[in-house]
Amino acid sequence: EADIYQTPRYLVIGTGKKITLECSQTMGHDKMYWYQQDPGMELHLIHYSYGVNSTEKGDLSSESTVSRIRTEHFPLTLESARPSHTSQYLCASSLGTGELFFGEGSRLTVL
Amino acid sequence: GEDVEQSLFLSVREGDSSVINCTYTDSSSTYLYWYKQEPGAGLQLLTYIFSNMDMKQDQRLTVLLNKKDKHLSLRIADTQTGDSAIYFCAEIPRSTDKLIFGTGTRLQVFP
Numbered sequence: 001e002a003d004i005y006q007t008p009r010y011l012v013i014g015t016g017k018k019i020t021l022e023c024s025q026t027m028g029h030d031k032m033y034w035y036q037q038d039p040g041m042e043l044h045l046i047h048y049s050y051g052v053n054s055t056e057k058g059d060l061s062s063e064s065t066v067s068r069i070r071t072e073h074f075p076l077t078l079e080s081a082r083p084s085h086t087s088q089y090l091c092a093s094s095l096g097t098g099e100l101f102f103g104e105g106s107r108l109t110v111l
Numbered sequence: 112g113e114d115v116e117q118s119l120f121l122s123v124r125e126g127d128s129s130v131i132n133c134t135y136t137d138s139s140s141t142y143l144y145w146y147k148q149e150p151g152a153g154l155q156l157l158t159y160i161f162s163n164m165d166m167k168q169d170q171r172l173t174v175l176l177n178k179k180d181k182h183l184s185l186r187i188a189d190t191q192t193g194d195s196a197i198y199f200c201a202e203i204p205r206s207t208d209k210l211i212f213g214t215g216t217r218l219q220v221f222p
Contacts, residue, residue: 006153041119041197041215043154048209058209090153098144098203098210102153 003027006091006103013081014111021076021106023091031096032074034058034066037088037105049074081110115200115213122219129187131216133200138181140202144210145174145185148197157198158185187218195220 004025013019025032034047035058045058049068063085064078074093078085088107092100116134123129135143141162146154160167160174160183167174173186183200200213 041217043199043212043215045209092153098142098159098201099156100146100154100210102155104151104153 004091004093004101004103006089006106008106009104010107010109012109012111015080015082017081017110019078019081019108021089021091021108023074023076023103024072025074025093025101026072027093027101028071029093029095029101030071031094032068033092033094033100034064034074034076035090035092036060036062037090039087043090047076081108083110086110115202115211117198117200117213117216119214120217120219122221123190125190125192125220125222127190129185129190129194129218129220131185131187131198131200131218133183133185133213135181135183135200135202135213136211137202137204137206138178139205142203143174143176143183144201145172145183146199146201146212148199148215150196154199190218190220192220192222194218 007022030051032049035043044060046062047066049055088105090105091103094100144159145157147157148154171188175184197215197217199215201210
């Protein structure tokens, strides 16, 4: 069973609020990822990290930011949430192969 | 572009076989993957196939690979209600070291 955790699972906030979605893994994986999942199911890579102090933007442009100060922790922050940010956010980690371990997701609703 | 295509929906009767199809983009991808996403959860690796194989069987799951047509399929024998989920195929093209997910197929199993 994968040891990767996301909090909160569900979040409803008002426009303009700052939010941080937490993601932690206890597997010692160097590679970590954030995906945004549409209601239509498609997954879009928005950020990834290959190790401490390394972060890159993914294929889908996002107004969110990430940090990687510790191997096990990869939080995602939105400075000013908008309704267009309403989505499910999935965090994942890997050893570098095509086997990604996913958290259960954080479903964000911005009113 | 790197678009991995899947049909959106599949509905099957319990006990029948399900076949989920995928068209990928890069014939040089070394491995091809199938992930499963159950309702309210993250993705989980279901199976994978090495590119020099035509077929891989694992209990009720059979993966078929046609490299010439860049076509991948997942067959689920004796489909059960617990198989209802979204299924994603995925590849790592040579042009990138990141996993590219397909558009996802929602499988619904009815009694």
